[in-house]
Amino acid sequence: MLGLSLREAAVALRRGQVSPTELCQKCLSFIKETTILNAYITVTEDIALKQAEEAEKRFSRGYIPPYNATVVQKLLDQGAVLMGKTNLDEFAMGSGSTDSIFGPVKNPWSYSKRYREKRAHCRHVAEEDSDWVITGGSSGGSAAAVSAGTCYAALGSDTGGSTRNPASHCGVVGLKPTYGLISRHGLIPLVNSMDVPGILTRCVDDAATVLGVLAGHDPKDSTTIQDHFEPFKLPDVIDVSKLCIGIPKEYHAPGLSTETLSLWSKAADLLEDAGAKVIEVSLPHTAYSIVCYHVLCTSEVASNMARFDGLEYGHRSDIDDSTEAMYAATRRQGFNDVVRGRILSGNFFLLKQNYEHYFLKAQKVRRLIAEDFVKVFSSGVDVLLTPTTLGDAVPYLEFIQEDNRTRSAQEDVFTQCANMAGLPAVTVPVGLSSRGLPLGLQFIGRGFSEQQLLTIAKWLEKQMDFGALEFYKVIENGGIPQLHSKSASSL
Ligand code: GLN
Secondary structure, eight states, X not given: OTTSOHHHHHHHHHTTSSOHHHHHHHHHHHHHHTGGGOOOSOOOHHHHHHHHHHHXXXXXXXXXXXXXXXXXXXXXXXXXXXXXXXOOSGGGOOSSSOOOTTOOOBOGGGGSHHHHHHHHHHHSOTTOTTOOBBOOSSSHHHHHHHHTTSOSEEEEEESSSTTHHHHHXXXXXXXXXXXXXXXXXXXXXSSTTTOEEEEEESSHHHHHHHHHHHBSOBTTBTTSOOSOOOOOOOOSSOOOTTOEEEEEGGGSOTTOOHHHHHHHHHHHHHHHHTTOEEEEEOOGGGGGHHHHHHHHHHHHHHHHHTTOSSSSSSOOOSOOSSXXXXXXXXXXXXXXXXXXXXXXXXXXXXXHHHHIIIIIHHHHHHHHHHHHHHHHHHTTOOEEEEESSSSSOOXXXXXXXXXXXXXXXXXXXXXXXXXXXXXXXXXXXXXXXXTSOEEEEEEEESTTOHHHHHHHHHHHHHHHTOOHHHXXXXXXXXXXXXXXXXXXXXX
């Protein structure tokens, strides 16, 4: 063991061929055997053994990242208490939180009395544990954690909607900030040109508070803003009468549920009644967004995933007949088929003969999508009001029966354009579907207009009176310990 290089020793430790304490003891005893060299003036035996013990604990808990993401560090610096890491789709690819190596995330609203009663009425399956709905994704664990009341705020990531989609399905607020407002350092990249850390909270005010902690320049992420960011507090009395709200006509997408549509109209009416100007606008390139996102996303994925080669970090296969065999086996074992599928698609689009036809063309379409927003905002529109998702969350068994990938792609239709244009967007819970599941509406604003965006969102939150806080009260009154038992209907 003592003849290995540092790297080789690290591999041996990781494989469990030697424990940190054993290795430390070997070094200590060899130090004693070689005192004749006079190399050490002090041997810190106790400290070394203690550190080895700490390392032992870390190893037994699994792989612990050696540094914190900037967003995590900023929260810690402000005294936040971190409760844990939440579940998500593998590498944040998905819209269901169903494709995780840790198993799917269950939507807390599946256990509400109202949902259970409705299901009992229509299906006689209400008491079965299999009858639960998805959280949406990919940051479903974060949305479920906030929604169930296990923490006050959570972080997610948002590349095509992964914060807003689960926030909407779980009845919480989900903010995707402007690209560049929050550091991505420490965030595992999915699509670098679209990724942003997302914020999930119980109310809009809380999203503004967390944003105030996280926003600002980070020397470790060169795409972050250089300007100073001034945290803001949202006003209590909000006047929307001077605002112009755009309703994009293309967002009347196929598959939009009638319930979502009617909440969307209701919100538009409320804004109009309060004196805002509500107008129909056009974002004509929306129709190409799903295909465009697919090409750009998978191409960046193909490039990003190349680093998971089993050598530097992450999973490494035991097969080591040759470097190529180890590399292939690592990647075969380490990625689920959604991830592998995207790597294959992306590499196809990036082939020399396809690059121009697919990747470059998608880049151009992305520009057109972004320009649609520029045109609308420069015509005097302050924010856009849209649905967040097509409808309420679907039961897990239904979700996995369908073509998961197509479903997943369709789910992002209202959210991904804001990512391609780098714009801020927020989802606010506005009501329950007839099945007793939350529905959200989204506002999209100009770049770096978070203060205005969240102010309008807070206004709507108050008007629609979703009453999510009532849900937490029910949970506090004893619902949550029974979530997974048959008496869950007591919620
Ligand atoms: N559903 C989208 C995808 O799978 C968005 C993912 C995300 O925002 N992380 O690519």
